[in-house]
Amino acid sequence: DTAVSQTPKYLVTQMGNDKSIKCEQNLGHDTMYWYKQDSKKFLKIMFSYNNKELIINETVPNRFSPKSPDKAHLNLHINSLELGDSAVYFCASSPARGEAEAFFGQGTRLTVV
Amino acid sequence: GQQLNQSPQSMFIQEGEDVSMNCTSSSIFNTWLWYKQDPGEGPVLLIALYKAGELTSNGRLTAQFGITRKDSFLNISASIPSDVGIYFCAGPIYNTDKLIFGTGTRLQVFP
Numbered sequence: 001d002t003a004v005s006q007t008p009k010y011l012v013t014q015m016g017n018d019k020s021i022k023c024e025q026n027l028g029h030d031t032m033y034w035y036k037q038d039s040k041k042f043l044k045i046m047f048s049y050n051n052k053e054l055i056i057n058e059t060v061p062n063r064f065s066p067k068s069p070d071k072a073h074l075n076l077h078i079n080s081l082e083l084g085d086s087a088v089y090f091c092a093s094s095p096a097r098g099e100a101e102a103f104f105g106q107g108t109r110l111t112v113v
Numbered sequence: 114g115q116q117l118n119q120s121p122q123s124m125f126i127q128e129g130e131d132v133s134m135n136c137t138s139s140s141i142f143n144t145w146l147w148y149k150q151d152p153g154e155g156p157v158l159l160i161a162l163y164k165a166g167e168l169t170s171n172g173r174l175t176a177q178f179g180i181t182r183k184d185s186f187l188n189i190s191a192s193i194p195s196d197v198g199i200y201f202c203a204g205p206i207y208n209t210d211k212l213i214f215g216t217g218t219r220l221q222v223f224p
Contacts, residue, residue: 004155033212041199043156043214055210090155100144100205100212104155 003027006091006105013081014113020077021108023091029103030096031055032074034066037088037107049074050097081112115140117202117215125221132189134218136202145185146203147176148214156201156214160187192222 004025013019025032033056034046048056049068063079074091088109092102119136126132136145144163148156160171162178162185169176177186185202202215 031210035214041150041217041219043201045211045213048210050210092155094212097210098205100146100203101158101161102146102203102212103158104148106155107153 004091004093004103004105006089006108008108009106010109010111012111012113015081015083017081018077018079019081019110020075021089021091021110023074023076023105025072025091025093025103027093027095027103028072029093030071031094031099032068032071033092033094033102034074034076035090035092035104037090039087043090047074047076055097078110081110083112086110086112115206115213117204117213119200119202119215119218121218122216123219123221125223126192128192128194128222128224130192132192132196132220133186134188134200134220135184135186136215137184138204139183141182141207142185142204143182143207144204145176145178146212147174147185147187148201148203150199150201150217152198159200189220192220194222194224196220197222 031050033048047066052068068074088107091105094102147159150156160176167178173190175188199217
């Protein structure tokens with residue numbers, strides 16, 4: 001009965017590969033997010049969707065493409081992976097647009113070698 | 114861009130001690146959130162504050178929404194080993210949907 005679940009938990013891949021991270025929430029929330037946490041533990045927002053519509057797109061390389069097939073799912077696809085993409089990626093959701101309380105998944109640790 | 118600065122950056126305390134940490138911003142916020150992150154896990158929401166001056170408790174944790182709306186404080190009383198982790202403040206940038214996080218305070222508790 002996990003609220004926000006991400007897969008995979010760990011991902012090790014070579015430079016230049018394309019990979020996807022999946023996220024699902026069963027909380028009935030309208031808004032979902034992707035955050036990146038770097039090695040210094042700083043959490044930076046990347047994208048936000050509300051009811052499948054993109055509402056926040058931070059200055060993120062266009063190699064990163066989020067996709068929301070429905071409001072319970074927000075996947076992140078990354079093309080041509082680079083060493084600097086290594087980080088922990090967190091998916092989160094909140095009840096509705098404008099409601100700040102976000103609930104986070106366990107994270108996906110991406111290592112690019 | 115906007116940033117939330119937390120201090121101290123890290124704390125090393127003995128079990129049973131009280132802990133205080135704060136979060137400051139150059140801009141006003143209408144909501145302050147406090148999260149805790151355990152190693153290998155995602156941040157977990159501890160306390161949410163919605164009104165300037167508000168004081169809210171959750172067990173041994175107490176958080177306050179600063180009167181200026183540019184800061185917030187978190188206190189932990191009688192710390193225990195499971196309090197170990199990174200504590201983040203967060204808030205939505207005014208008039209946007211963007212929830213930003215502070216720089217974090219790493220807490221280490223020694224028995």
